[in-house]
Amino acid sequence: MFGSKMALGPFPLTAKIYYTLFGLDHFGLRVRAMHLGKLLGGLEPPRRILDAGCSGGWYCFYLADRYPSAQVFGIDIDDLSLRNAEVIRQRLSEGGTRISFQKDDLVTFQTNTPFDLICCIDVLEHIVEDEVVLSNLRKALDSRGLLLLHVPRKIESSPVMYKEHVREYTEAEILSRIKRAGFEIKKVVYTFGWSGSLGRKLYFKLQGIRLAPLRAILKGVMAPFLLLLAYGDTLSKNESHKQGLFVYASPLRAKEA
Numbered sequence: 001m002f003g004s005k006m007a008l009g010p011f012p013l014t015a016k017i018y019y020t021l022f023g024l025d026h027f028g029l030r031v032r033a034m035h036l037g038k039l040l041g042g043l044e045p046p047r048r049i050l051d052a053g054c055s056g057g058w059y060c061f062y063l064a065d066r067y068p069s070a071q072v073f074g075i076d077i078d079d080l081s082l083r084n085a086e087v088i089r090q091r092l093s094e095g096g097t098r099i100s101f102q103k104d105d106l107v108t109f110q111t112n113t114p115f116d117l118i119c120c121i122d123v124l125e126h127i128v129e130d131e132v133v134l135s136n137l138r139k140a141l142d143s144r145g146l147l148l149l150h151v152p153r154k155i156e157s158s159p160v161m162y163k164e165h166v167r168e169y170t171e172a173e174i175l176s177r178i179k180r181a182g183f184e185i186k187k188v189v190y191t192f193g194w195s196g197s198l199g200r201k202l203y204f205k206l207q208g209i210r211l212a213p214l215r216a217i218l219k220g221v222m223a224p225f226l227l228l229l230a231y232g233d234t235l236s237k238n239e240s241h242k243q244g245l246f247v248y249a250s251p252l253r254a255k256e257a
Contacts, residue, residue: 002033005061008091009084014216022223024058027203030230031196032121032150033062035189035246038234039148046070046116046145052106052137053123057085057099063119064095073115075104106133114142121150124174125165134181138251147183147249149174150191153242171245183249191246193238199229 003024007016018025024033036059045067051060054074064072076082082101089096107129118141124130141147154168169177175185192200203226209215 002030002062003058005088005092006056006058008088009056010087011084014212018216018220018223021220022227025203025219025223027199027226027230028122028192029058030227031191031199031233032244032246033059034230034234035150035191036062036119036121036148037066039187039189039246039248040066043117043146048113048115048117049073050075050115050118050140052109052118052120052133053126054085054101055081057081057088057101059119059121060085060099060101061088061092061095063117064099068095068098070098072099074099074101075106075109076101077103077105079103106136109133109136109140111140114145115140116142116145117148118145119148121148122152124149124151125168128166130167131177131181134177134183138182141251143251143253145251146186147178147247149178149247149249151245151247153190153245155243169245174245174247178247178249182252184252185247185249187248189246189248190238190242191233191244193233193236193241193243195229195236196233196238197241197243199226199233202226202229 001023004019006024007019024030047070049063049070049072051074054060054076057074060072060074082103085101089099118137120137124133127133137147151174152168154170178185206215206219206222
């Protein structure tokens with residue numbers, strides 16, 4: 001279950017119980033994880049994986065489980081998120097030695113050993129120098145590697161969805177940035193269609209309940225339905241809403257660049 005390892009983290013007991021039973025409760029993360037899993041289907045198992053902007057490490061733990069022979073690296077600039085992820089990593093009975101976390105800034109990130117797979121999920125919209133980050137990720141990716149990147153889609157004539165975002169992207173804007181960084185677009189998948197959008201609205205309604213015991217009970221009751229809505233988002237093309245974009249890209253070969 002995606003996010004179930006969060007139960008090993010330094011969190012309240014009620015949260016740990018929920019994580020154990022249902023996985024991570026954040027609906028948006030769950031939708032993106034389900035789309036990520038679908039995009040990874042049939043992929044040759046990578047040896048070195050980078051989660052660029054890993055936050056609490058949930059995708060790192062998921063990828064380490066999916067690819068038991070891979071080394072998984074997570075980098076982020078947030079100290080608290082990295083500390084929580086490291087606590088979980090140290091408490092893992094299996095796989096912990098294949099995961100590592102490091103504080104680093106994607107704007108200045110460099111590596112001498114390329115990665116086979118780089119995931120950058122809901123990160124670029126927080127960074128002013130997004131094109132610098134894309135260039136750095138291109139340099140960090142093996143010539144036969146893959147980039148999986150998710151961003152929120154910009155709704156025309158609407159302000160950004162969340163105040164912490166420095167921007168959101170139209171499809172044309174994000175694809176042009178990715179291409180300028182030296183990538184070839186392989187596939188674009190829309191996320192948060194009617195099913196995902198409904199689930200997100202319900203999730204935020206639950207989060208808004210001030211009475212903590214009632215909120216915890218209702219979240220537990222609604223968990224199976226929210227899981228179904230998250231899964232439903234992967235079954236549709238989501239063209240009616242498409243509030244997010246997953247882009248599957250590979251480096252341009254020298255003769256193509």
